[in-house]
Amino acid sequence: MRALPAAKRAFATVLTLCVCLLSACAPQSDVATTTAAEDDTQVLLGFSQLGSESAWRIGNTKSIQDAAKRAGVQLMYENAEQKQEKQIKAIRSFIAYQVDVIAFSPIVEDGWDNVLEEAKQAGIPVLITDRRINTTDESLIVGFVGSDFYAEGRRAGRFLLEKMAGQETVTIVEISGTVDSTPMRARGSGFRDELAGDARFTIVESVSGDFLRSKGKECMEGLLSRHAVIDVLFSHNDSMTLGAIEAIEEAGLAPGKDIVIVTVDGEQAAIDLLKEGKINCVVECTPLIGDMIMALAKRLAAGETIPRNIYSDERVFSEFDTDLDSLPPREY
Numbered sequence: 001m002r003a004l005p006a007a008k009r010a011f012a013t014v015l016t017l018c019v020c021l022l023s024a025c026a027p028q029s030d031v032a033t034t035t036a037a038e039d040d041t042q043v044l045l046g047f048s049q050l051g052s053e054s055a056w057r058i059g060n061t062k063s064i065q066d067a068a069k070r071a072g073v074q075l076m077y078e079n080a081e082q083k084q085e086k087q088i089k090a091i092r093s094f095i096a097y098q099v100d101v102i103a104f105s106p107i108v109e110d111g112w113d114n115v116l117e118e119a120k121q122a123g124i125p126v127l128i129t130d131r132r133i134n135t136t137d138e139s140l141i142v143g144f145v146g147s148d149f150y151a152e153g154r155r156a157g158r159f160l161l162e163k164m165a166g167q168e169t170v171t172i173v174e175i176s177g178t179v180d181s182t183p184m185r186a187r188g189s190g191f192r193d194e195l196a197g198d199a200r201f202t203i204v205e206s207v208s209g210d211f212l213r214s215k216g217k218e219c220m221e222g223l224l225s226r227h228a229v230i231d232v233l234f235s236h237n238d239s240m241t242l243g244a245i246e247a248i249e250e251a252g253l254a255p256g257k258d259i260v261i262v263t264v265d266g267e268q269a270a271i272d273l274l275k276e277g278k279i280n281c282v283v284e285c286t287p288l289i290g291d292m293i294m295a296l297a298k299r300l301a302a303g304e305t306i307p308r309n310i311y312s313d314e315r316v317f318s319e320f321d322t323d324l325d326s327l328p329p330r331e332y
């Protein structure tokens with residue numbers, strides 16, 4: 001791995017302290033470096049998190065911070081609180097700090113070319129994690145680590161093909177994630193492609209709940225007021241599903257029975273509701289990719305080439321499973 005000048009390390013620490021002082025309104029944990037012993041050979045990783053909108057995201061942040069400590073990677077962590085401009089600013093600050101590697105989870109797919117060109121000019125490799133970017137210049141990033149969202153959408157559809165086997169028509173409503181984000185686009189298209197061959201299924205409305213619990217509830221209230229018949233809710237994440245379930249219960253309906261619910265992520269609260277029969281299927285999407293990110297950061301800092309795409313192993317949890325009671329506790 002490339003040795004880092006002590007002066008650069010000290011400069012980075014001072015700058016980080018300044019950022020901490022300037023962001024007095026942000027939670028303490030939003031801007032931090034690891035406390036691991038610093039030395040000149042330590043890899044310096046700038047990571048821009050997109051926000052803290054869900055239990056998934058909070059689990060992802062924890063996984064990255066814990067893994068950095070374990071791996072002895074010095075982490076400069078910034079939280080963009082759902083704003084692309086803040087992510088771009090964070091990436092620019094990492095370039096100014098001359099970090100060894102930049103990693104970030106892009107809130108939406110478009111609009112990254114300029115800042116990534118700056119990173120390329122500075123000779124800093126950029127790894128994208130969790131979500132993807134849309135670019136015509138693939139050389140702007142060195143690789144991706146995260147989930148296969150298209151496969152997740154297909155798995156959600158596959159569950160419904162089995163669950164709704166006996167039903168003549170199936171009316172579906174969809175609460176999607178953040179508009180123009182990779183999980184929103186790919187989960188939506190995987191789901192549609194899986195059901196495309198079966199004319200019984202109709203998605204009567206799709207609305208965005210921005211991956212937020214509060215918006216999931218609002219979206220479901222609106223959907224219930226506009227549609228007399230809803231057989232299925234496909235929700236792009238568990239946080240929105242938890243909000244939607246509140247709305248369904250407040251409307252006097254039984255989630256999981258009157259409306260079949262398919263959700264994505266696999267946070268503990270959703271697995272608990274699956275066991276209670278209020279959710280029918282949870283498509284797993286794991287946020288626990290911190291160790292993989294640190295291993296890749298070390299390889300990149302050492303000048304190695306990494307695979308273009310690394311996907312997490314994921315499964316489906318559903319009411320058809322017999323192992324739900326023996327599942328180990330989820331870490332998010």
Ligand code: GYE
Nearest residue numbers: 053054056057183211237
């Ligand atoms: O499903 C959702 C989060 O990008 C995979 O973002 C992630 C998604 C996840 O807010 O809960």
